[in-house]
Amino acid sequence: MPNDAYGELLERWRDARILDSCDSLLGWDQETYMPAGGAAHRAEQHALLARLVHEERTDARIGELVEAAADDERVQDPASVEAANLREIRREFERWSKVPTSLQVERARTASLALQAWKQARNENSFETFSPWLQKILDLRVQEAEAVGYDTEVYDALLEVYEPGETAAHLIELFAPVRDASVDLLGRIRESAHRPEAGLLEGTMPIERQSEFVRRVAEAIGFDLHGGRIDTTTHPFCSRIGPGDVRLTTRYTEREFHGAFFSVLHEAGHGIYEQGLPADAFGAPAGEAASYGVHESQSRLWENHVGRSQGFWRHFYGDLQATFPDTFAGVGRGDFYSAVNRVEPSLIRVDADEVTYDLHIFLRFDLERAMLNGDLAVADLPGAWNERFEADFGLRPPGDAQGCLQDIHWSWGSFAYFPTYTLGNLYAAQIFGAAGRDLGDLDEAFARGEFLPLRDWLRDKVYGNGARYRPAELVERICGKPVGAQDLIAHLNGRYSRIYGLT
């Protein structure tokens, strides 16, 4: 047992993190294998662990240790890992100390039960089943934001949890050119004479074989199944239980393989990040992901920059054809490639193409901001959603299950999370560009089945750093320029101009 303040601080912080990782298993189990009858007790378990974790992280002793550790020689160099650990622990301690334990407990209990209500509501296409829970979890998070405080608006107090240092005002500025470029590109695509044939992706593809194929691919790109697994759930997600134990989930339909396939690549991107965090720093900020935005950058990078590339399918298409000969034996790789990159406004975010994807995010960003700021009542959400959806996509959801009930996030109380997806797209485009400059022609490497050099480069540049740098700083260090929209816009224009023959 270390008897220095810094050492004691890290040790106690680690205990809280281990306890929190027990809660991760409760959450994973709730989505995968928990019998329906276990929901009420699961809520009690979540509530208790939330209380204990909160008490441990906001214990007065932590405050004393944070103060005492500031004198430690190791933290005097602000570029050191130790300084970063202390900075992040102090940030979390100060934030959570402002939030009453009772509020955290209530949030955990409510989130667990609201999740069950959301599932039922989505199955029954009934917003009314979910709306009282949405109201309750929204109120709790507004209370949290008020307790924590903010400069400009409620939204920022929650955004800080997912993307430290980010603000709604800055996001609006950052997102505007992405929106313009997406709308412009979509317009040109719709006018294009080229129409990729989506029907060729459909057939009868046994789920067992889909599962085996996607496991092969996930392993080939660097997801370690000795330290992970892939299960089936309603809503795909990735959860790290701890070092050596990172779990992905997806959902399958027999009629098409690509929905499950790309969702596994997406989650495997999260998983590869988690598996690349330094295991010996588990429990310290240096052993945690930098932010949710950086996390999404990795899921989007592996899903889109890798998984939807020409080189990737030059390598894997033969295997896919052999796995589902009835569907793909007679389909050329070029047509297949165009089909998996087909751009088409559609109802469901997780199935969206790269060009329309961010429009789904901007809709959620605006609506959740309006709810948090009190400009949109929960009861009015379905109407507001459908109206905005029609304006942006030219489609109207036939029901709320395919509208405002489609995503799990709000049921958990994850308001202000959605922007991290677009931040992830921005970061991913910049980071992938930098990787190409360092590693040479990645598309050719993928065509040869070489994915591990990219994974290892990312381990070095991103994963291995944990939360040592703030997200914007991390991206700037890797790419040599601040976060901006140019690389993402260039990527979208480049890839889709080629596919759609645009000039």
Place this chain on the structure above:
Amino acid sequence: MPNDAYGELLERWRDARILDSCDSLLGWDQETYMPAGGAAHRAEQHALLARLVHEERTDARIGELVEAAADDERVQDPASVEAANLREIRREFERWSKVPTSLQVERARTASLALQAWKQARNENSFETFSPWLQKILDLRVQEAEAVGYDTEVYDALLEVYEPGETAAHLIELFAPVRDASVDLLGRIRESAHRPEAGLLEGTMPIERQSEFVRRVAEAIGFDLHGGRIDTTTHPFCSRIGPGDVRLTTRYTEREFHGAFFSVLHEAGHGIYEQGLPADAFGAPAGEAASYGVHESQSRLWENHVGRSQGFWRHFYGDLQATFPDTFAGVGRGDFYSAVNRVEPSLIRVDADEVTYDLHIFLRFDLERAMLNGDLAVADLPGAWNERFEADFGLRPPGDAQGCLQDIHWSWGSFAYFPTYTLGNLYAAQIFGAAGRDLGDLDEAFARGEFLPLRDWLRDKVYGNGARYRPAELVERICGKPVGAQDLIAHLNGRYSRIYGLT
């Protein structure tokens, strides 16, 4: 929030129990779905929860509350639920307060890692892989026993955990007539001209169908799958995560159905008990099982008194034949019934027939007692096991995987657990007899597919009482006589005399 001492005590005890139930999920997951790479972190999680649970249960405040609650009006009647709750909490508080937290943490961490070592050792048939872990966990439990104290021998200090009020000396006395009767009955069976044909149970039975069949049966006898599930593991077990969430496991082989089938009935017996505990008393002793012996009485009752009865198969045999026509279409029910009750000394305890079963227990009881008392070195266990096994069963295990490595219990440090199986057999025979006196001809009821009257009777007499009565007192209350060997011996002699045509 109650502000009386009794109420506060119960609330804090309940929190510790909820925390412990998180550990139950960690344990279940470790056996079912945890990836291999997660073992080290899982041990850290177990160790932390063990510490927190131990600290909470032995907190000085608990001691103060126990003292203060003694003046509560509700506990003055020693027959009240409140008095029983206080009695059991005091017993546990006093016991665990004598055990240093560091020892509990070390035990939890060691047990988790020893379990992994045991699995590997069993797979590789290598006692050497396991023996250092066995030594370590044995030492830790001896230290615990020494800390707790005992009147006569180390064994009693551990037995108290599983069967409050029981001692090794009393077990020796109680078990002697069972041993004599089992050996005598086995001798007469071996001399009998009647030889049930075991080969008729073998065939090719797809695991999927076995699983569906056994789920139908488990539900029919009263195991609720809305509040439970059945998975596959190396070693079958039952785990309650909480009210509404009780999980069974088993292992299948395609060549025969009855191994998995009876193991599910056994675990379903545990599960039916857990599901019958009063949910609103969760976290109080009145919401917990009375003892491991009483628990085993229910697994053995449902497995043997119900599942191996004539009436049970009069009801289910048609379904079984329809499920596996290739194997059973041409087999008469009488021959089938004799086959599933065939008596034959064999190597594996969990596959043993009712007559030889207790001989497996007596062997383990004697050897673990010798290890705890220092009369048998860990290194000498395989030799002692094989020698004793040959003496009792006329067989020599071909390897330790089928000898002293076959059971999971010692790897967890569960020394002094095995006798609860034979206690369970004793209790089960007495309780089942009492049920028959109350409910009429149970065999006829089973033949009509009526199992719920028995389950509901057991809920009333056993499950609903939780740990309100000490085990021996509970059995005596139900049966009107103290625990003894007569009913079990009468049951074995009756059933097997009929099957083997003994006089």
